Each structure stands twice: as structure tokens, then as C-alpha cells.
Amino acid sequence: MELFTIDTILPAASGILFITQAIYHLGLYNKLYIHNKETVYTTDVNTENPPLSVIIVAKDAADELQENLPFILEQDYPEFEVIVIYDRSADDCDDTLKLLEDKYPNLYHTFIPDSARYISHKKLGITMGIKASRHEWLVFTEPNCRPQSNQWLKQMARNFTPATEIVLGYSNYEKVPGWLNKKITFDTLLNSMRYLGMALSGHPYMGTGRNLAYRKTLYYKQKGFASHLNLQRGEDDLFINETAHAHNTRVETGSDSLMRIAMPKYKKIWCEEKISYAATSRLFKGTARYIMGFETCSRLLFYAAIIATIIIGILLHQWTTLGIAILLWAARFVMQLIVFRKTAKTLGERKFCALLPVFDFLQPIWNGVFKLQRKLRRKNEFMRK
Incomplete structure (x- = not known):
């Protein structure tokens, strides 16, 4: 037999x-479920809510800024500024931002000059925002993102301990009817369970610029995006891949810290994002x-x-x-x-x-x-x- x-x-x-x-x-x-269920913020967490700078790079996003910026500008947080750097485009970003600045004194904006050539405008915009910022802690999101609560910044800031340099937040697309929405929300949820779960396991390997915070000193210590300046993207996932480790990274997934992303108008937009991620993820260092x-x-x-x-x-x-x-x-x-x-x-x-x-x-x-x-x-x- x-x-x-x-x-x-x-x-x-x-x-x-x-x-x-x-x-x-x-x-x-x-890991994410256990983290949300069992996390107890002990006395080592900085509860003073240090001043911070929110940085957003926008392109052709006047409508999105007008719709989503007030939810960021009206956060229940003692001291923060919002800096928007927009890529010169055909829409009226400048006019929209000027009108918002009249209402919100903590909003500032500038633009990426037309003369900028042979450099990623996204990375240049982030660099401009960081250099213009007044505070040590930097929080990043995008024009098509909307925080689900006015406690978003407070929940991110409760992770700002002396040893912390990076805070990874959770983001996913808004829930609307349709097969495509179900598909991309599942894909985003699974990817989040992966990279946030790895971070909670002590092995962070990436982050997303839709809900992310890190120290300004970390940016300068890493010399910004110098190691991948030749790439169009990578300003979030590759940067975090190079700088994050078990002792300097925390994860925030409280219900008030969640960020919702507006559904893309066309399937092709999401596909291009996935293809761009495929181009940068192959460069990740480590075993993740x-x-x-x-x-x-x-x-x-x-x-x-x-x-x-x-x-x-x-x-x-x-x-x-x-x-x-x-x-x-x-x-x-x-x-x-x-x-x-x-x-x-x-x-x-x-x-x-x-x-x-x-x-x-x-x-x-x-x-x-x-x-x-x-x-x-x-x-x-x-x-x-």
C-alpha cells in the first residue's frame, strides 16, 4: 500500500x-480588531495636544477643497495650521483657497511654480509645505479626504509620545452603491489590515499619505525624499518604509480618527493608483x-x-x-x-x-x-x- x-x-x-x-x-x-478593543492609552502619552501642521498637496481639486477643507479647518484642536500647496491647474484653486482663508485664519496656501521641471510635483509640494510649516508635528492628508469627526487631530495627537516619530492612520473610500465601490473598499481594507497589522506586530513597512503624521525632524534627518527623488511617487509608502521601525511608530484606528476618501469618478483613476503602488512597492526594503x-x-x-x-x-x-x-x-x-x-x-x-x-x-x-x-x-x- x-x-x-x-x-x-x-x-x-x-x-x-x-x-x-x-x-x-x-x-x-x-491585529486591528484586538488593537481597537484592548488599547489603553497610558500616562506616557502626551495629552497636551502639541501644535501641529496639516499639509495637503492639491491638483485640479477646487471642488474637493471647498467640500472637504472645512471639516479639517474646524477640528476641535487647540493650535494647528493647514497648509495647502496646489499645482497650478486649469481650475480655480487659488480663488477657492482665498475665499476660505477669509473665513479661516489658520489656513495658508501657496503654489508649485510653473517653472518646476523634472521633479515630482507631489514631492516638491510636500517639501514646500514642510519648509513653510511652523510646527514639529506634521499631519498629511489629501484633497479628496474627509475626516469622520472633529476629533481626528486629537486622536492622531494622542500618539505623540517622546519616542514616537510616525503615526499611521486608517483611511478607506466612502461607502456608496455599486460593485466597483465594494471591490475597492475590500481591497483597501485588506491592504490596511496588512500594513497596519504589521506595524502593530512591530514590523512597520509602509504608510499612506491620506492619514499620516510624522515629525519634521524625521523628514530632515532622512534628507526628505532624496533616496527616491527620481520616482514620480513614493512620498508616503517609500518614505515610511525607510524610516519606520518598531520603536518609533504607532498606529491610530480609533473611530474618530478615520478618514474617508471620495470615490474616484472613473475606474481608471483607481487602476492608475494601483499600478503606481505596484511600481513603488517592489522597492520596499525588509522582509515585509x-x-x-x-x-x-x-x-x-x-x-x-x-x-x-x-x-x-x-x-x-x-x-x-x-x-x-x-x-x-x-x-x-x-x-x-x-x-x-x-x-x-x-x-x-x-x-x-x-x-x-x-x-x-x-x-x-x-x-x-x-x-x-x-x-x-x-x-x-x-x-x-
């Missing part, structure tokens, strides 16, 4: 892959990208092993083998559903439920397509212009 036959190897492989997936879901993806890549591979292999085991079980009338495969898939789905539902609830997201297995299977595929599109494009498309 042969011990290593296909009807024994496949169930064994499925079991090993199930254990691997369980480690990721219970040990990493569950490989750890996340291994999760994706083990997930796809799990599905492949389960499907193959079910087929073999049916063809060979191995009902025990078939039952093992179904039981493993069901156990993983229940585990995943519990983790996602609890995390989504604390972050005000959809629970997904019936769509969870669909998106769980498709997410690695569409991200693979984005990586392929990145490879097929010319290298200079991702370089500074």
Missing part, C-alpha cells in the same frame, strides 16, 4: 496551507513584502489544493477526502468571516459576508494584473516629470 498517493498528498497539502492561512488571519489580520507575498501565494495554493482535492474525491469516490476538503474550506471561510466582520465593524466598513469568498479569491488576481501592467509600461512613466 502506497502512503504517498495523490488522494493523500492533496488533503495533507490542503491542511498545511489551511494552517498557514490561519496563522495570517489570527496572528496578523486580527515577501511575508505579504507568501500570504498571497499560500491563499491561491490553498484554493488550488481544495479544488483539486474535491475533484479527486469525486472522481475516485473518496468521500472522506472530499469531506476533508469541504471541511477545511468551510473552516477557513468561518475564520476569515469572523476576523473580517469584527475588524470591519470597528472601522465602520461593510461586513462583505457573501462577497468575502469572491473578493478573497479575485483580489490576488486583479493585483497580479496591475503588476503585469506595470511591467508592460515604459520605465520612464514612473519617473519624475
